[in-house]
Amino acid sequence: MSGLLKSWVESANSAETQFPLNNLPYGVFSMYDEEPRCGVAIGDMILDVAYLEEEGVISIDDEPVLDLPFWNEVMETGPENWSALRARLTEILAEGGDDVLSSDSEMRARALLPMKDATLHLPLVVSEYTDFYAGMQHAKNMGAILRGSPDLPANWLHIPIGYNGRASSVVVSGTEIHRPLGQTKAPDADIPSFGPTKRLDIELEMGAIVGTTTALGQPVTVDQADAMIFGYVLLNDWSARDIQGWEYQPLGPFQGKAFGTTISPWIVTAEALEAFRKPTPPREKELLPYLTENKPGLYDISLQVDMQPEGAAKPTTICQTNYARMYYSAAQQLCHHAVCGCAMNAGDLLGSGTISGSNRDEYGSLMELSWAGKEPISLDTGETRTFIEDGDTLTLRGHARGDGFTIGFGECTGKILPAINFPPKT
Amino acid sequence: MSGLLKSWVESANSAETQFPLNNLPYGVFSMYDEEPRCGVAIGDMILDVAYLEEEGVISIDDEPVLDLPFWNEVMETGPENWSALRARLTEILAEGGDDVLSSDSEMRARALLPMKDATLHLPLVVSEYTDFYAGMQHAKNMGAILRGSPDLPANWLHIPIGYNGRASSVVVSGTEIHRPLGQTKAPDADIPSFGPTKRLDIELEMGAIVGTTTALGQPVTVDQADAMIFGYVLLNDWSARDIQGWEYQPLGPFQGKAFGTTISPWIVTAEALEAFRKPTPPREKELLPYLTENKPGLYDISLQVDMQPEGAAKPTTICQTNYARMYYSAAQQLCHHAVCGCAMNAGDLLGSGTISGSNRDEYGSLMELSWAGKEPISLDTGETRTFIEDGDTLTLRGHARGDGFTIGFGECTGKILPAINFPPKT
Known part of the structure; x- marks a missing residue:
């Protein structure tokens, strides 16, 4: 290097x-x-x-x-x-x-x-936003928390699972986000209720930006997909866990993810990251040939999440992990995304999925860090947190460290404001 | 009238x-x-x-x-x-x-x-495409077929369930669609395989076009949502059932729906349809107040699907139903879509969800019409079909019938071409 x-x-x-x-x-x-x-x-x-x-x-x-x-x-x-x-x-x-x-x-x-x-x-017009689920530790943690078992879904080792997100939710670092309203149902409640989320969370992700347009009906190989990626940003996929938990069966996340997605102001080009390539981890099951990579598809990027309550003098780092923890690369995700013939456009944003390492302090969401709110985390201020409170500022940082230099993305930060009043009083 | x-x-x-x-x-x-x-x-x-x-x-x-x-x-x-x-x-x-x-x-x-x-x-630039699941008979049928029970998901009577689709898949009537490739797994197979879908299907839907832009963080009421709808199109949400079946747990449909979504060439304005308003059916459970409608939110639009094999002299009508069969209106769907603060844009397309009436000949997909391929349907040509074969043309039509006049959308048609060769031979 x-x-x-x-x-x-x-x-x-x-x-x-x-x-x-x-x-x-x-x-x-x-x-x-x-x-x-x-x-x-x-x-x-x-x-x-x-x-x-x-x-x-x-x-x-x-x-x-x-x-x-x-x-x-x-x-x-x-x-x-x-x-x-x-x-x-x-x-x-x-x-x-x-x-x-x-x-x-x-x-x-x-x-x-x-x-x-x-x-x-915002450094780009986000054509469409897709979010993946390609971190193995995160998938195991979410399975254990939501479905009672850390077993991966049957398709997980074969498919970089993704879902379409909402491009209109993507904002640049620094944009304040209102605590979202939505429909939730407590496990012991007979009927659902409506109001501000009580389980507001982050998801630590990288976003890959597609730079090349393909026609409807035209799949691409993993190698072609790799060459189509213009660059990367930090991405915080803000999530309302209680809204998500009630809505997501059977068609996946919707309103629990559509109120804000923050990205870093700087797109680091794939070329700048070239020296930091790292292979995906060994396969636990052989992939179908169309998903096989010919070169290392991940990057050695250290990531951290800082949390700072309103009025606190400084933030507490609540997570430190690395992008190279992911099981699937952005090139594999893009290949799978286009394989049915789905047209891709310059400006499509692909969220990596939440990046969680194997240790507790490497978990990329509060859902995992506080184990669904059961084990609060401690902040340097002496406070504890399960999920995000109004006034909290969450900041993602990412660095690729070379010999005598460091490449960064700027901050990916957002402060949570109280929920607005809705429906308006008439 | x-x-x-x-x-x-x-x-x-x-x-x-x-x-x-x-x-x-x-x-x-x-x-x-x-x-x-x-x-x-x-x-x-x-x-x-x-x-x-x-x-x-x-x-x-x-x-x-x-x-x-x-x-x-x-x-x-x-x-x-x-x-x-x-x-x-x-x-x-x-x-x-x-x-x-x-x-x-x-x-x-x-x-x-x-x-x-x-x-x-295409009559509009589709900003984003969202697809709902608001037809009760369809939801019951899919539950019975996919999950072994016609019981509705626990949230179904409370939420107009939706998921984000892929805007780049939307094409105008007449566009030919290649049979998509993808990953599937037969129930009795040990490992998944890759190739053309064997269960290519349609979904008979109406599409509501959002005409008004809202800011991130700004929910809208059902009444406001109703006034935001510019018009309606016919919509065929082409679906690959085997790809969808393998991929959709836990994050919902993705590649099984991203290879083509056909809409009619004509947007019929909400104003033109005003005389055809019909209320949603009686509620089986009371809705939360934010979803309550003050005026009839559906429309009396007769719908039919025609299927014509390659070379056949004329098509066979395989389904006849009505948009007023839906449980949720587009205004309710749009209200729920924006309630977390999700920004809506002019040109957003909201698929109603598959429209199936209560009788077999009113089912809006081949999955339901052939009951997952177990009960083939007969065409006038003497042929039978479970799912779509190469060369078949599928056409949706819709009409609102007034006193001495009929309002239509033009055809919403597409022919299926064979799958392309992929990966390319090197």
């Missing part, structure tokens, strides 16, 4: 930054009252690539695609252009590279903007 | 037409190599409303919204504009109405185009 790529942007060479030249993640930002547009994180700055495109310093497929509040147009120019863009960005930001920017102080001042002053927006 | 509204377009007054002046459904069409644009069906003609907008004969919210290959922009102008457009169309097409078109032969020739020469396209 190569070491830190040095940039003339000083802060990108710091041991603390998530955004060295090795990373170059893609986001959408705005400064003050300007229009949101595409930007690239470098150290503590954002490179205004829309401006550089306008100036002719960057060009993708001879079309303007960066002066937009989403990266979907870039995705649609295809993988060769994705690589060319990354190469060009590396060239103009590298120490000793093309000095078009480093030597021009006026252009530099226009193009490099302080991230702390920027507002970050 | 008022009678036929007479138009100066002769064919719109025929007893045979699905498109009298009372209907005025919205589609997207193209003539020869022209660009697709918005059109309105009247008798055997299409009114080129994009042209009339350009000529200033029609104006919606002072913005050009009809010279587009979808009706979403019209939806986004809001319900008052929906009504105003319909009123204006009625005015210029009515016998004795505004003669701007009827008196100008040149404009008339440009604006009224023969439907038989037009290509019909």
